[in-house]
Amino acid sequence: MSSASLETPLVNQPIDPPRRPDTKFLLGDYSIYFADEANYFLDTGKVGPMVRFRLAHLDHLLVTDAEFAKEILQTRNKNYLKEPRLMKIIESGAAQTLFSSDGDEWIWRRRLMQPAFHKKQIAAFCDAILNETEKMVDSWNAGESHDMDEAMKMVTMMIIGRTMFNVDMDGDSADLHWAYRTLSETLISRITSPIQTPAWMPTKANRDFQECQEIITTTLSSIMNERRHATEPQNDLLEMLLTMVDVEDGFTQEQMIFEMSSIVFAGHETTAATLAWILYVLTEHPDVEAKLLEEIDTVIGDRRPTMDDLEKLPYLNMVINETLRMYPPARATTRQAIEADELGGYKVRAGEAVFINIEGIQKDERYWDNPLQFDPERWTAERSANRHKWAFLPFLDGPRKCIGEPLSRTEMQLILVTMLKRFRFVLPAGAKVEKKVGFVLQPSGLEMILEPR
Numbered sequence: 001m002s003s004a005s006l007e008t009p010l011v012n013q014p015i016d017p018p019r020r021p022d023t024k025f026l027l028g029d030y031s032i033y034f035a036d037e038a039n040y041f042l043d044t045g046k047v048g049p050m051v052r053f054r055l056a057h058l059d060h061l062l063v064t065d066a067e068f069a070k071e072i073l074q075t076r077n078k079n080y081l082k083e084p085r086l087m088k089i090i091e092s093g094a095a096q097t098l099f100s101s102d103g104d105e106w107i108w109r110r111r112l113m114q115p116a117f118h119k120k121q122i123a124a125f126c127d128a129i130l131n132e133t134e135k136m137v138d139s140w141n142a143g144e145s146h147d148m149d150e151a152m153k154m155v156t157m158m159i160i161g162r163t164m165f166n167v168d169m170d171g172d173s174a175d176l177h178w179a180y181r182t183l184s185e186t187l188i189s190r191i192t193s194p195i196q197t198p199a200w201m202p203t204k205a206n207r208d209f210q211e212c213q214e215i216i217t218t219t220l221s222s223i224m225n226e227r228r229h230a231t232e233p234q235n236d237l238l239e240m241l242l243t244m245v246d247v248e249d250g251f252t253q254e255q256m257i258f259e260m261s262s263i264v265f266a267g268h269e270t271t272a273a274t275l276a277w278i279l280y281v282l283t284e285h286p287d288v289e290a291k292l293l294e295e296i297d298t299v300i301g302d303r304r305p306t307m308d309d310l311e312k313l314p315y316l317n318m319v320i321n322e323t324l325r326m327y328p329p330a331r332a333t334t335r336q337a338i339e340a341d342e343l344g345g346y347k348v349r350a351g352e353a354v355f356i357n358i359e360g361i362q363k364d365e366r367y368w369d370n371p372l373q374f375d376p377e378r379w380t381a382e383r384s385a386n387r388h389k390w391a392f393l394p395f396l397d398g399p400r401k402c403i404g405e406p407l408s409r410t411e412m413q414l415i416l417v418t419m420l421k422r423f424r425f426v427l428p429a430g431a432k433v434e435k436k437v438g439f440v441l442q443p444s445g446l447e448m449i450l451e452p453r
């Protein structure tokens, strides 16, 4: 589809946002979406800063504009709450969590959990992150090939266990890994499907979903029960949640399990997907790989990295940012407009779901030169100086900004340094890596050969 005009309307009266010219009378954008799921939002965002689209019977808005995103997520955030249809699917009959709640329910959760993600706390996680990563790297041999997407999901899950709950999830990792993958696949198919199979129907998908919820609940309950018997106090997220169960009437152990589960869910696949994309882009850009390896060799050499080293690795951060720009794990997020609104001259109807096109904004020519080119150098202070702050939203911004960003960034830095000191990650000839649209945007087919360095 060709790129159309991005001008906002000039009239005073708010107008209806346009639709894609190829939208269908009966099905709306349904067949267009499924013909190229990975690029649908990117493509549709080119029609204008706000576009109305319909998947089967439901009308939604797609916003591809940094200023509109700021209005929705910050300035007028009280009018744009978590989208109830999506949150109902994510909660799947379970309790609300930090991720899915709004208003007062959200505020107390965020205040309670914020200290577990504090900078000082993250610094204390450094050893745990390195231990888990070294365990993985030590188990590898040169010449072997590994599915790096899966490997990154395993190591980031182990790190969540160590840092948030102070436990070793090794014994449960294979089951938990299957459970979270199944959960993710089921949720995305429920979100995109116009017809919802009732949860009580004994379909394979429903049975798998039930089984994966049982695995998650059993594993996390046993972690919680073990902690109940611990004699030494631990200053981690689990401790903060347990205290809340004890002092707050409405907060039950069952709710706490859902909170723990949503932290594992939100915290491991996203970081893993970014790491996997980084390994992929290094194979595509040997010049970037060479420069990154040189920086790591000069600053770290053969020793173990420390937290203090991380600020001496500017190019590594530029590569991470550029990967998050090109391949944001959350390519879009949604809110529901509570009252009718007007944004930049466009009408927003009360009750309408508004999709913020994170990937579209991060590849919009109004904010980025050559947006489709992978160019870590665009992250120098000089080239970043005049950029719209809301044009880069991998962790979102405003009050609902990702609570895990500092942890995730530290993890990515330490994991990459540890892996790249030891191996080069090479794709076999003819390998085809594609965007796989799941709950997060991840690469498919990332079987890589390990070459010694």
Ligand code: HEM
Binding pocket: 098, 099, 100, 110, 160, 262, 263, 266, 267, 268, 270, 271, 274, 328, 329, 330, 333, 334, 393, 394, 395, 396, 399, 400, 401, 402, 403, 404, 405, 407, 408
């Ligand atoms: C590259 C890694 C990550 C990315 C790209 C990412 C992205 C995001 C985004 C876009 C949101 C906002 C969703 C919305 O409100 O619509 C979010 C929220 C959240 N993230 Fe992350 N995330 C990452 C890592 C993590 C980690 C490591 C954790 C926890 C250990 C985490 C936990 C959460 C939680 C709990 C929320 C909800 C916060 C709230 O609403 O107050 N995330 N994340």
